Amino acid sequence: MRKPLQTLWLTVIVVLLYVPILSVILASLANTRYMRFPHRNWSIGAYTDAFSQHETLVLHLASLKVAALVTVFALVLATLGAMAFARYDWRGRSIYQKAIVLPIFFPQPVLGLALLLFFSALGITPSWKTAVFAHLVWILPIVTLVISIRLFGYDPAQEDAARDLGATRWQVLKEVTLPHLAPGLISGGLFAFLLSWSNLPLSIFTTGADTTLPEWLFSRVATNYAPVVSAIAVIGTLASVAFGVVVLAALWIQRRASRQSSSASASISTS
Amino acid sequence: MKPGPLFALPVALFLLVGFAAPIVIVGWYSLIEPRSFDLTSDLTLANYRAAFTEGYGGPFYWSIFGALLTTLTCALIAWPTAKMLHARAGRGAAIITGLIAVPIFVSESVRLFGLSLFMMPGGGILAGSLKALFGVSIGTVLNTKIAVYLGLVYVHFPFMLFPLLLGVALIPRDRIDAARDLGASRWQVLREVELPLALPGLAIGALLTFVLCIGANAEAAILGGQAVTVVTRAIEQRFSYAQDWPMGAALTMLVTLVTAIVVFPVLARIDLNRLIRR
Numbered sequence: 071m072r073k074p075l076q077t078l079w080l081t082v083i084v085v086l087l088y089v090p091i092l093s094v095i096l097a098s099l100a101n102t103r104y105m106r107f108p109h110r111n112w113s114i115g116a117y118t119d120a121f122s123q124h125e126t127l128v129l130h131l132a133s134l135k136v137a138a139l140v141t142v143f144a145l146v147l148a149t150l151g152a153m154a155f156a157r158y159d160w161r162g163r164s165i166y167q168k169a170i171v172l173p174i175f176f177p178q179p180v181l182g183l184a185l186l187l188f189f190s191a192l193g194i195t196p197s198w199k200t201a202v203f204a205h206l207v208w209i210l211p212i213v214t215l216v217i218s219i220r221l222f223g224y225d226p227a228q229e230d231a232a233r234d235l236g237a238t239r240w241q242v243l244k245e246v247t248l249p250h251l252a253p254g255l256i257s258g259g260l261f262a263f264l265l266s267w268s269n270l271p272l273s274i275f276t277t278g279a280d281t282t283l284p285e286w287l288f289s290r291v292a293t294n295y296a297p298v299v300s301a302i303a304v305i306g307t308l309a310s311v312a313f314g315v316v317v318l319a320a321l322w323i324q325r326r327a328s329r330q331s332s333s334a335s336a337s338i339s340t341s
Numbered sequence: 342m343k344p345g346p347l348f349a350l351p352v353a354l355f356l357l358v359g360f361a362a363p364i365v366i367v368g369w370y371s372l373i374e375p376r377s378f379d380l381t382s383d384l385t386l387a388n389y390r391a392a393f394t395e396g397y398g399g400p401f402y403w404s405i406f407g408a409l410l411t412t413l414t415c416a417l418i419a420w421p422t423a424k425m426l427h428a429r430a431g432r433g434a435a436i437i438t439g440l441i442a443v444p445i446f447v448s449e450s451v452r453l454f455g456l457s458l459f460m461m462p463g464g465g466i467l468a469g470s471l472k473a474l475f476g477v478s479i480g481t482v483l484n485t486k487i488a489v490y491l492g493l494v495y496v497h498f499p500f501m502l503f504p505l506l507l508g509v510a511l512i513p514r515d516r517i518d519a520a521r522d523l524g525a526s527r528w529q530v531l532r533e534v535e536l537p538l539a540l541p542g543l544a545i546g547a548l549l550t551f552v553l554c555i556g557a558n559a560e561a562a563i564l565g566g567q568a569v570t571v572v573t574r575a576i577e578q579r580f581s582y583a584q585d586w587p588m589g590a591a592l593t594m595l596v597t598l599v600t601a602i603v604v605f606p607v608l609a610r611i612d613l614n615r616l617i618r619r
Contacts, residue, residue, distance in 0.1 A: 076425045083422055084440050090455030090495070091447060093466045097458045105461060107469030151352030153344070160345025167613050170352055173360050175548060175604045177556020179573040180596050181360075183580065187370060187590060188363035191380065207359040214352060215617065222618045268448035270559055275577075284448040291454045291563055300458075303451045310446060 091307070098300035105295070116301035125286075126302055130309065133283040136198050136273075137266040140205045144213045144262040145255060151210070152217035152254070157226065174211050181207065182275035189276070196278030204276040205266045212265065213258040220254025252324055260317045267310050364597060370590035378586060388591035397592060400575040403486075405599065407571070408554035411493040412547050415501035418494075419546065423505040424535075438506070445499050453492055453563040457483060460491075460564070484566030492560035497553055501546040507616050508542015509535075541611050548607050552600055572596055 097105055101115030120126050154160070155167055173181065185204045189196050228250075232242045248255075270284040277285060283306045290299045372384040375391065391397075426434045444452060459466045462481035471477045482488045512535055520534045536543070558573035572592065579589030 076429075079421065080425060080437055083418070084437060087441060087444050087495075087498070090452045090459055091444065092455070093459040094451060094455040096466055097455075104464065105458065106464035107466050108473050147351050147355060150348045150350075154346070154349035154352070158343075158345035158348065160343055160349075163345060163349075166349050166353065168608050170356055171608070171613070172604070173356065175552050175608070176360075176600060177552055177573070177596060179558050180556045180576070180593055180600075181363075183573070183576055183589070184363040184367045184593055184597075185359075186580070187586065187593075188366045191366050191370070203359060207356065210352060210355065219617050222614075264446040268446055268451075270449045271556070284450045287448065287454060288450040288559065288563070291450060291457070299454075303448075303454060307447050307451055314446065 094300050094303050094307075098297060098304050101297050103296070105297075116297035117305070119298045120301040120305060123298070126305070129281065129283045129286050129302070130306065132198055132277075132280055133267055133306070136201050136205065136282060137263045139202045140209055140266040141259050141262040143202070143206055144210050145259050147206075147210055148213035148217050148258060148262075149251070149255065151214040152221050155214055156218040156221035157224065170211050170214060172211075173207050178208060178269075178271035179275070182272045185272075186275045196276055198277055198280040198282070201273050201277040201280070201282065204272045205269055208269075208272060209262050209265050213262050216258040216261055217251065217254040220251060220257075224250050249328065252328075253321060256317060256321045256324065260314060263317075264310055264314060267306075267313075367590045367593050367597075370587055371594045373587050375587050376585045388587045389595075391588060392591050392595060397572075397575060400570050400572040401595070403569050404555050404557075404572040404596075407490065407493055407557075407569075408551045410490060411497055411554045412501070412550045414490075414494050415498050415550050416505075416543065416547060418498065419501040419505050420543075422502060423509045426506060427509045441499055441502060449496060449559050450563070452496065453559055456492055456495060457488075457563055460488060483564060484568055486565065486568050488564040489560050489569055492564045493554055493557060496557070496560065497550045500549045500553060504542045504546035504549060504616075505539070506542070508539035508546070511541065511616075512538040541616050544607050544611060545616065548604060551603060555596065555599065 096107065098116050099112050099114065100106075100109035101113050101119070102109070102111070151170065154163070155170070182204060185200070185207070186196060189200050194200060224247075228246050229242050232246045237245065268284060269282075270288055273282045273285045274288065281289075283302075287299065287303050287306075290296075369380060371388055372386070373380060373382050374385060375387055426438055460481055460483045462468050462479075462483065465481070465483075468479050468481065471479055482491070516534055516538070517530055520530045525533070556573050558571050558577070561569050561571045561574065573596075576589045576592045576596070579585050579592060583589075
């Protein structure tokens with residue numbers, strides 16, 4: 071295919087992917103009972119309504135609580151898991167690698183239902199805490215893969231070198247291993263947070279009486295629409311976008327800093 | 342213990358409890374008397390018999406058919422897209438790839454809600470704009486199976502594209518040139534050089550799309566109206582309204598079985614290290 075045609079194709083794909091998101095934003099910019107686009111009166115009334123409702127805060131806090139805990143647990147466990155996935159070669163590794171990705175290749179709503187039954191069988195009342203557990207079952211394998219990708223590019227000989235130079239185990243971890251892993255940890259944490267924040271299929275079945283943001287949106291979209299629903303959808307999405315931007319900026323700064331320090335050490339060794 | 346297995350232990354244990362154990366429990370529930378909750382009762386296959394005789398064929402059919410159709414559609418759109426992105430290295434391609442990735446992190450409920458607002462008749466975004474700009478009135482596919490299909494393709498396209506990008510990256514450029522020089526047609530290059538080399542990525546993408554679609558229920562709930570009952574919806578109804586857990590469990594096990602039949606053969610043949618390692 072010729073180049074202009076290719077550009078057109080790619081543009082159409084990207085535009086189509088954003089049309090629904092844009093539609094929510096457009097719908098949120100009027101405060102009429104029924105949706106009638108194009109709006110006769112554009113307004114940000116739906117947003118002032120959303121911010122004045124206590125429920126908006128409660129929903130965001132519930133999602134934040136779940137996503138923050140999922141991120142912490144996922145990072146700790148996945149870092150260990152990634153070591154076994156990519157750093158060490160051991161008997162049984164290929165089975166381990168395939169076994170831990172299985173939850174990714176499993177229908178999420180079905181996993182949610184299975185976990186709901188599992189919690190009931192154990193006599194555990196579902197709440198936001200069980201949702202943290204449920205999210206982890208799906209997100210932990212993903213974060214493990216993300217960190218593993220980074221670890222594959224890691225030369226373990228650096229650790230031996232540091233140890234030969236008299237570094238303690240802790241120093242090796244702090245000065246050699248973790249700095250190399252940092253970009254993987256940052257993107258892994260980003261994945262964990264955003265995937266948990268936006269998750270619908272697992273939350274629906276495992277939060278019990280608590281409600282996360284996507285769940286609430288789902289129930290309101292299916293039953294009684296109001297512009298405030300669009301406004302809260304936009305606010306919730308912008309919150310995650312802001313989080314993503316901050317983390318990516320951190321990643322960029324970290325990358326620049328490590329490039330500078332490596333070029334500095336390179337200039338020292340050549341001089 | 343050696344460091345490998347030692348590091349593997351926490352994740353392995355967690356997934357044993359969080360993934361394997363629930364499936365075992367569901368399997369157990371599926372074998373007890375219909376409408377009972379007692380795990381110590383006698384085991385029976387009654388629920389599975391009911392699954393095949395009591396009209397659950399429809400939901401299974403629609404979920405599997407929808408998953409196949411979506412996988413095929415996504416593959417057909419993602420293949421040229423992946424090749425174009427791979428061909429234009431550098432900043433432009435990185436930006437486009439990033440733009441395609443971002444919607445994955447926007448909640449399904451937001452995106453499907455947006456799609457329904459877009460497709461709404463009368464005052465919807467598309468219908469309203471066309472009416473205001475060109476005076477054209479259009480109907481809507483909202484609340485039909487077509488809307489569900491469009492929603493499935495929309496949500497799952499990135500899950501096909503990204504593994505496929507990894508797959509396409511496995512095709513050495515000179516291999517295509519060599520085939521061309523030896524007189525191969527475009528079609529022959531595609532069939533005998535590109536597809537086999539990119540197969541690991543294509544297989545992972547297809548697998549992911551198919552498996553995610555088979556359980557998908559939000560698309561049907563938000564876009565489909567009453568047009569179609571998908572299998573997850575059928576299971577959910579057994580668990581909630583009908584209070585028939587063993588029946589719901591049996592249906593869950595059947596979906597798990599379909600998933601396993603597709604996943605295991607593909608996963609067994611693919612070398613994850615090769616696909617991930619750059």
